[in-house]
Amino acid sequence: MKKILFSSLALLCGVAAFSQQKKADLLIRSVRIIDVKTGNITANQAIAVRNDSIVEVMNNKQAGQYQAAQTVDGKGRYAMPGLWDMHMHFGGGDTLAEENKNFLPLYLAHGITTIRDCAADISLNVIQWRDSINNRQLQGPTIFTSGPKLEGYKSVWLGDLEIGTSAELQQALDSLQKLKVDFVKITENTIKPDIYLEALKEARKRGLAISGHVPYVLSMQQVTDAGLSSVEHLTYAWKAGVKDDAAFARAIANGEIKGKDINKYILNNFDTAAAMNTYRHMAEKGTFITPTLTLGHLLAYFDQDNHQHDPYLQYIGKGLQRTYEMRVKRVSQDDSAAIAWRKMLYEKSSAVLPLLYKAGVTIMAGTDAGYLNSFDFPGIGLHQELALMVKAGLTPLQALQASVINSPAFLHKTNYGAIAPGKKADILLLDANPVADIHNTQKIYGLVVKGKMLDRAALDGLLKEVREKTAQTK
Template identity: 50%
Template structure:
């Protein structure tokens, strides 16, 4: 009887223990977790995911308290936060809305769970997708969008909000307030210099981060001191190396020097010590740089590379592929001298990455992928961007930080993203190889947790649909 009683007692204790377990959505077991802040790897880690967030990270002995609906073995796998692309575009007109929406699958398939949309001409649809993703109604990356960007009168870009007075700037920002945009984008095609600076300052007053191209009438330091949050495209930074940058910018404003001649001077007369002083001002003012190397290399070397047989091209809709023609045809008209200049420009600009890193400037990993930007593929482009960063002097860890750490930080989202740790949102990338040793390993994807839902490699590959 005593033996039976003991057995019954143990049985009920076991049942009570099982019933006391907390039910959770997912556990990733036995993972090698990469800390993207430090580059350290923690072995034999278990990650508990529930309701779209990471509930706990710990050893096996700590997992007895949880009862998962799904367990994923990550033995031998490297686990880190999923990737962010900090410069993309959705656009090309209403007839291309579905083709643009299909790009969401490409980002997910390539391990990207957040994108920063830097303006185009189908904002209502982008806002709908942003909400649908946030509510779990459609699969795709979290979208942070600027909505339509600010420009001057008669902008060459469709969908811009055209402004010519500060009153119009305020009304434009009122409209962006109603859209609940995540930041404000400004470009330099036709906007008046004083309205450009005023737009930055007014947007910052309202609490927005600002992202912009740099008009040739201003120095790099001037736009940073005005409060610009991020410079889009690293080629602008060549001007920072001109010893007489301010004088030359004034000549452009007076019409005695063309913007093209300014760019050529910046390429030929670049001084590293002068640039370093300017970059330290960017760092002091928290002005980030999004290099967008992938689009710059693709377009600069169109004379060398034939992209017609690119494997990823088959996943791009025919309408979006057609928009690529604009840059291709424009590049084909360049003279031999112009081709040589565009090659040298991107090579020189890309070489600035280590100097920017040493100067403390935050580098954001972004591609400029989307419509118009020839052979810069949504999803794949970010992996190529990371490769180019490493090729041009960053370490694999620094390249990963540009996406995973600096992306969320720029948008004020570090509390939710940036590490595989308790409390963070469950956007987690599982890799077959260590990307700290070889950055191309970001493409060796074993699986992805996207907003708390696990997608294995088979599911991810199914998102790559031929067009």
Template identity: 50%
Template sequence: MNKLVSVLLAALALLPLPAGAKERADLLIRHATIVDVAGARLIPDQAVATRGDAIVAVGGDADIAKAWTAGRTIDGGQRFLIPGLWDMHVHFGGGPALVEENKALLPLYIAHGITTVRDASGDLPDEVLAWRGEIASGRLFGPTLLSSGPKIEGIKPVWKGTIETGSKADVDAAVTKLKGLGVDFVKITDSTMKPDLFLYAIGKVRAAGLRVSGHIPLALTVDQAVDAGISSIEHIGYAYKAGVKGEAAIAADFAAGRIDRAEAYRRLDAGFDPDTATAAYRKLAAKGVYVTPTLNGSRVIAYLDQDDHTSDDYLGLIGPGLRATYAWRVERAAKADAAAIAARHAEYEHEASVLPMLQAAGVTIMAGTDAGFLNSFNYPGIALHQELAIFVDKGLTPAQALATATRAGPAWFGKLDHYGAVEAGKTADLVLLDRNPLADIGATRAIRVVVVRGTAYDRAALDTMLADTRAKVAAWNAEASRSAGKVE
């Protein structure tokens, strides 16, 4: 129905008007330079009219101004208008006691120009699915939420908030449950998932008409997961693994118990081969398998010896309960000796170096951060901009990086007819930037206005969102201090 309405609105925008009459829009953005992400080009002095949550007209400023009037007009000042940003890998969690702290993260995404997020599941799957509906109905403020609901896992997994499976019948029931929950995709993880069930689950999910993402068991090759029908690979480490010559032998030895996990990873780290990787990445592209690198979180942990992040201003936007979930990774990293620190630096750099190889092979790269609970100092909102900066630093052009955060997500979900461009008929999710992101990807941080489902928030409104969250966190910090004092 939404698609039909958008098409009708776009068609109506093209109909001739009576002499002197103007079509009425809710919002008019004038004198903007539109960034055509797909074409990597700029279209100067444009105007955009929106009605409800849809863009109803786009064209030269003079032409649109003659034909349209609006309840609110924003002077773009020749600034740069891009589609709303998508973060394709976020997490909410930390247990029921942290529900409110997690909800307080939602405005941070909007304040950073992120209008859609893909929740890759935590331990609050039911709450997140409820938020998804509340946001869609306007009862809760935040980015559009697309969620996997609870993950499919094995029996007694490390991760909470999962559906445990130990048989094909269990997998069948899990897929039926997730289908009934109306999830947007399915996430499968591997902490205790049997390799044969992992492959079976992928096929079952795809047969149910859903996309599937996940972590690939060490006892399987990436190629096996691809052949089974996995839709996206989360974390660049798995893409690196696909480029290892002898990956199949390593997986077989691990599955048979001939080597332990540490030895398997040692052999994987040493076995990367560019020719093997190129062939593997071309197959990913041919099969339509996307990759979400999530490099920013890896970078933070790899280089904790150089920046412990204790002075980050952004900590004032993260509740005390969520900050406490950072400790386990920080403590583990702190125990590393000089050799281990050098090894984790090298591992990050080696894995990140395959990014341009993926791009060259035609693999669609999706920007996702892994931000949320547990993932230390990988902050919701700003992390996406840091991820894009890493993409460019590792070899992508600014235009390619921008596409990973505006077009790749909608393409993966089959929603490019609604998102990914500033065009009539698309959803009115937009970001007005002070600087040109095709020249400098850092310009995505220079946000002047964010339009979310047709409602515009100027810089003052965005700053208020940040200030309100900071005030909430300050109150939670004070309460935590009082409670700690009482315990003592």
């Protein structure tokens, strides 16, 4: 009788303990968590996920307190926040919309859970994808988009908002806010300098971040003082490192220096002390920078690898591949002197990256991938960008921070950037440590995106899906 009572009590206690377990949608056990802020790695950890948020991070021994719909054994692999690509482009017109849509699974398959579209000529499609992903009606990375960019009259870009007066600027900003864009993009092809500076100030008045190219007729101090939130492309920071950036800008505006002489002037007049002063001013003003090294490196060294037989082309639609032709034709015509020149320009400009870091400028990781930019591939391109950032002088940890900490900071998103309670459950699981070797970001075991686990088989399935769709494009 006593034995029966004891067994019954034990059973009741067991049922009670089970009923008191915390609920989770996903439990990842036995992982090494990378703190991307410090580089510290904590082993034997478990991560509990509910909906699309991390609810608890604990020692693996405590994982038994959770009852999860799905449990994953990490087997000692490395866990870090999902990667961000902070500069990419959708585009090429409505006829290429479906080819652009194929970018979405490519990003996930390469561990990238968030992308920033820096202007598109298919913005309505992009905004629809963004909202559908947020509502879980479409699978893909979280999208932040600028919508169409601001430009001057008769610019070379398709689908931009052309402005030349204060009234047109206000109308353009009204239209962007009506689209509910996440930030504003501005470029310098034909826009008037005074309208450019006014656009920076007016966008910031509306509470909108504004990123863009920097007109060579304006100094870096002018644009940062006016409110430019982020400089897109490292070459603008290189130009800003000359001994007197303001005088140089005036000389360009007056036509005293133009064409190829501009880069010659920068080469002859770049001054590290002057550059550091300018970069420190950028840091004081809170101006970020996205270097986008990938395309520059690819074009500089095109004679050594023309990328015509890249295996990754099986994922890029034929229509998008045709948008590569303009740049390919241009660099293919260079003689040996021009090839040497473009390589030197790339190496000189990329060398300012560690100077920017030392000055305290916040660096973001972005590729310029997408349409038009030849062989700059969405997905794999970010891993190439991170490796180039390290080659240019950053540490692997600093490159990782540029992607997963600095990127959400630009958009004031505080629920990203760490594997911690309250953060988004965008989690990258790696077979090897990326802090030791940046190339290890490519050794992907699995990805949690919006709380859903995609193992290696699922990620390979995404690649297969894109490959099959691409084979059908014309």
